[in-house]
Amino acid sequence: MMRLKINQKQIYLPDCVGRGYGTYWHWKGRYRVCKGSRASKKSKTTALWYIWAMMKYPDANLLVVRKVFRTLKDSCFTELKWAINRLGVPEHWEIKESPLEMTYKPTNQKIYFRGLDDPLKVTSITVEHGYLCWMWIEEAYEISDEDDFNMLNESIRGAIPPETRLFKQVTLTFNPWNEHHWLKKRFFDNPDDETLAMTTNYLCNEWLDDADRKEFETMKRNNPRRYCVAGLGDWGIVDGLIFENWEEKPFSVQEITALPGIRSAFGLDFGYTNDPAAFFCGLIDQRTKTIWVFDEIYKRGMSNEAIAEEVTRAGYAKERIKADCAEPKSIDRLYTLGLSHIHRSRKGRDSVNNGIDFIQDYHIIIHPKCVNFITEISNYTWDTDSRTGKKLNRPIDDFNHLMDAMRYALEDFSRGDTFSFE
Template sequence: MINVSLKKVVGGGYKKFWNYKGRYRVVKGGRGSKKSTTTALNYIARMMEQPEANMIVIRKVFKDHRDSTWKQLKWAARVLGVSKLWEFKVSPLEATYIPTGQTIYFRGLDDPMSVTSITVDKGYLCWAWFEEAFQILNEDDFNKIDMSIRGDTGGLFKQITLTFNPWSDKHWLKKRFFDVENSNVLTMTTNYQCNEFLDEADRALFEDMRVRFPRRYKIEGLGEWGIAEGAIFENWRELAFDKTEIAKRQGVKSAFGLDWGYSNDPSALSCSLVDTINKEIFIFDEHYEKAMLNDEIAQMIKDKGYAKEFIIGDSSEPKSIAELRRQGIRRLKPAEKGPDSIKSGIQFIQQFSIFVHPSCTNFAIELANYVWDTNKEGQLINKPIDDYNHLIDSLRYSLEPIRKRMKVR
């Protein structure tokens, strides 16, 4: 017999969420708000209470499960003291409740067939969890999964849970779930202030964000909708393109850029194909990660197969450029920048239509939130905010050689 105090493990702020049995549970929240960990705890407990239930966990990109939802659910089983009753497999990525054979399946929208064709060995598929649901820009992708949680479930309630950071108020999630009243929908907004497990160091990070990045604090701190007023780039959309086909076009050039980061900011690598004839940019890959040492950045570039590519890096760190060149990234060059380089770079990019591959989720977030700054009166000024710009800066650097050639021509 395992006795665990859910109040001590889960904490406060989520009682209604925990017990709700309507069709949709939709939680927008800031970072550190317990929304994902509480969801993981809830599903491990529910699966053990309902011996016929199976569930599917969805992320936009399948590879992102391993370091997020899969680990969170494994952590939840350990915290609840039931790890010995669960088997967490990597290949295939699954979690099975050993006494009954119930299974938690992990799928990505980058492989639609693996989602729609799923069948369970025992019981019923009655629950789905969409983690980082904001990354799903196409509502139809959600609808396909929603329709699959249908039919006979042996009397079990059917439910879909969505958890996300609310980056933009233009997203379909707001219109569908938050702007209308529906008795079959529970919507919640949570933030770090309801997380009693954070220590003073954690809370200090949010206070620093509040002072330095008020726009980001509103979204990531308080869980409020991001306002897209003053968007710098409105010339972009998500598109599942074939980069091999794009590369065959006449006049297409590859462009790779690197922006440095460490503790507060991520290191950002942008990879794109630029069609100078049709004025189109196709962003096909990205890397976005904090706390990377230079040798780790070099290895990441090698692992992606880009070591021999011509890469333009932020010139503010010549030592880092020298280190990466010594480690085999020999075609890495510093950006030239110059006066008004940010504005001129933005103006150049604005001449193109930008297509973002669905796998580049961080690029989509930056493009949606990169806006013109405001003055003390709240009026927009001709200067971008210094935030949501790490991949965008790396894109600017990567386009310098192309901009020069087009200017000369």
């Protein structure tokens, strides 16, 4: 039985945390790795554990990492705030957004937030009290280079006095999109006695309602491939990639735009509840047949007003934007909200395959901060006939939101009309 006692108030943890993560909760080995499906509560459970553990171990400090710093506020930071409230202890925590930081006020322990896009800030952390002994890497799948993980791993170092009862630990949580990812070989194929590697899914989440469960049952029936990964947490099998002509590499947008013949291209694919709204930002050189992907917006639950606000905040409101023509009312609304050069895409017969054919002739360079674009393009495959197992001449209806937005953005180039959107 686990209880948290704060100023004589006792909290029965299973009532807050739920079940399905007992081994995960008690593990003290070096690596705690959890791949899981959507709604498997892996991130919420991790957030609850860290808030509980920080209050239990008065010398512990935590570093929370994602590949791109700007994604932390709407993910781990929000989850940890939720956990503080879930445990009923907000009066014991100081929460700052500038800099992004949390402090347990009774002992001055801290939770730090860093992105791999600024590696010096990751390796130069000095704690004010106690020891930096824990690290949580959320969406670890985004870290495509194992050397980047090794650098992070080395930041949890140094001797810890035994009387503190502390232990050094790195926790990795992620969705298992691709079986060829280094995470599988390193942690799941042959784990050592310092590694807990586990898989969870929505079936262990007792707080889902009937509508949530129905969504997974519909996925199971209509999209079994998607269900295996997003429903059951199995490794994604990537076969028949549509785009193999890409690489992830840092570059300067200013330097690229200064080159002769460079044109910009922006595309928008709408989404709301289950699918994200996806905004693509790219540069194209038709002479060298190169596409540079330099920015993205990728969020669920965005109204037209929220989309306009995000695009404007990012500085792209005056750019020429091609948006999905299936939603003319949304396009008209975005125009009135200030996206003054938004236009409908020109979908037609074979427009998807024609757009794909055009892009396949180009070399695509993706800035590392475009983590959702990288996830999509590395999982965007040709569909398979469920009866014969043969590949079909159409893409899967998955990992396609930024892929569609890219097609819309490049539509005028593929049809022969070029524009300068400076």
